[in-house]
Amino acid sequence: MHDPKYLRDNSNLIRTSLGMRGQDVPWDVVQNLGDERRILTTEVEQLRHELKKGSDEVARLRRAKEPAEQAMAAMKGLGDRIKNVEDSLRKVEETLGDLALRIPNLPHQTVPVGSDASGNIEIRRWGTPSSLTVPAKPHWEIGEALGILDFDRAAKIAGARFAVLSGAGARMERALINYMLDLHTGSHGYREVLPPVMVNRKAMTGTGQLPKFEEDLFRLRDEDYFLIPTAEVPVTNLHREEILSEDSLPVRYTAYTPCFRREAGSYGKDTRGLIRLHQFNKVELVAFTAPDRSYEELERLTGHAESILQNLRLPYRVVTLCAGDMGFSAAKTYDIEVWLPSQGQYREISSCSNFESFQARRANIKYRPAGGKKDAKTEFVHTLNGSGLAVGRTLVAILENYQQPDGSVVIPDVLRPYMGGMERIALQPA
RNA sequence: GGAGAGGUGGCCGAGUGGCCGAAGGCAACGGUUUGCUAAACCGUCGUAGGGACAAAAUCUCUACCGAGGGUUCAAAUCCCUCCCUCUCCGCCA
Incomplete structure (x- = not known):
């Protein structure tokens, strides 16, 4: 398996180095899923951050014996949104992970070129x-x-x-x-x-x-x-x-x-x-x-x-x-x-x-x-x-x-x- | 196969809904002290992903308490499924 970060940033380089060996890898799909994964990850993390802040606020109000219903209501539904985005992210990661496991290793520089x-x-x-x-x-x-x-x-x-x-x-x-x-x-x-x-x-x-x-x-x-x-x-x-x-x-x-x-x-x-x-x-x-x-x-x-x-x-x-x-x-x-x-x-x-x-x-x-x-x-x-x-x-x-x-x-x-x-x-x- | 107990950081171990990435101890690492060793004391001490930066340093966010789902505003903590370990029984080289 290749370094995911390296794969994302240098898939063309890997693709060229592999030559014939990488023929059956759907490189465009790998590239797109990599981009998608990054976007979804960022989104999930932002939503989680929001949820965390909101829950902390509820806890603070409770301790201060102040009404927390409004804060709780505001957070209602956020959990479901997170689940949705996480579902998409998981699917992307599964597909990408499976594809990544099917990409062969790169030959060392001293390895001769040849197909058989x-x-x-x-x-x-x-x-x-x-x-x-x-x-x-x-x-x-x-x-x-x-x-x-x-x-x-x-x-x-x-x-x-x-x-x-x-x-x-x-x-x-x-x-x-x-x-x-x-x-x-x-x-x-x-x-x-x-x-x-x-x-x-x-x-x-x-x-x-x-x-x-x-x-x-x-x-x-x-x-x-x-x-x-x-x-x-x-x-x-x-x-x-x-x-x-x-x-x-x-x-x-x-x-x-x-x-x-x-x-x-x-x-x-x-x-x-x-x-x-x-x-x-x-x-x-x-x-x-x-x-x-x-x-x-x-x-x-x-x-x-x-x-x-x-x-x-x-x-x-x-x-x-x-x-x-x-x-x-x-x-x-x-x-x-x-x-x-x-x-x-x-x-x-x-x-x-x-x-x-x-x-x-x-x-x-x-x-x-x-x-x-x-x-x-x-x-x-x-x-x-x-x-x-x-x-x-x-x-x-x-x-x-x-x-x-x-x-x-x-x-x-x-x-x-x-x-x-x-x-x-x-x-x-x- | 049946019954029961349990899985928390490198290791041990506390933690039954919010202030917990997680007390305490050990180990490790750096330092002080020391003729050397030991001891004592001080400090550091998880992994991964995203973002900021040209990059390193650094900063920041997120996830991770066996795995996956669920309940909830909020889960190491409650519920379900699975996996693994241990004890007893059965079977067996």
Whole structure:
């Protein structure tokens, strides 16, 4: 969400900066409602002032034991007038508020211009894709052959875009989760949290999933709860309606959660395998910083996510998303893409974003600058998050990059302690 | 799910119709005193919106006592609905 005052005075500037991203915003309506809101507010406040004065006069007369009927009669009806104007004001504010919540964040100056993924810019690569002698098999073939991935039974018990992991597959997923959490808490300074995976409407609005993207979410039938599409939602909202002290910043959390996405509109994409599921596991990194620190934090956080891939010896690259490819709430996003031999390309495995004050404003997360002086006015924090990493896709990358000509899969060194010393996944009869 | 109690500023807590944005305490911040610490004393100390000013400082108005409605000239205070917390009962991993 944007600063309402800034939005009112600079809607043209915002509109130009957003370009394509702001296409579906009814800018004229926003402008008119903003003006109307100001006029109605002034009117309500004047009427209230009058009422207050009148009521004080009644009170004064009563105390002085003087007749107050005339003063009371004069105020009669004023209350109704106020109610009428307030009704109009409330309607304007509701409409304006809803529209304002649907305006995306402004891209940072360093974000490249572009309308889709082709405008993204690669900024670095790590590792070298191995040249296999035989054609690389896709992970679902490897996994099904080894008896550790079962899509048929997943479809039976749930439906398309679900998976069952079993045996060493389930074990490796669990190993990855533990390894990631241990690294982030032990070496990178994050506090582990295990939040609810269902949240209310306010939380979803705070991080920007609502009101605009309700069709992407799973919602419960009998309660107004949603399944989280990412741990970003519950973890960022931990501090909703709070004022943090500057000394406590930066606040860094890591959380493992399952994530639930309807994937509406993605029919035909990645229909096979683990890449795009309705339910998947993710370890998330979330940070709250002072505004002048958020961009250095973005680099740090991205580096923390990268370190997992480096330790797993998985080749990857980092790209800066162009304005048109960024998510709704982000001001700047780095995607980390891992090499998938079967596809001969890099695929997203982490997305690290700085939201600046966009989410903080929606969720009302502030901090009080240190220094003690009276100029210590509260200010919105900056929020960031990134996957560290998407667990299922990491499993995919391991299966594909560590596949052997005999169909087995070698387990990366750092995971072996988490898998009881296992060094290789060979055929596992069910 | 049933019964009861309660939600007031960063925290605790007073306040049953007007003089209440709200006593008092704690915490915090500034200062005096002090060899240091502590104590004592003095002072400051909510958030948001509108207007005035080129802007900052400042001034001014309005709103906010869980949320939303109602009664009244006037609501933290009375009434209704909802949300949340706590206690007991039921159910339950």
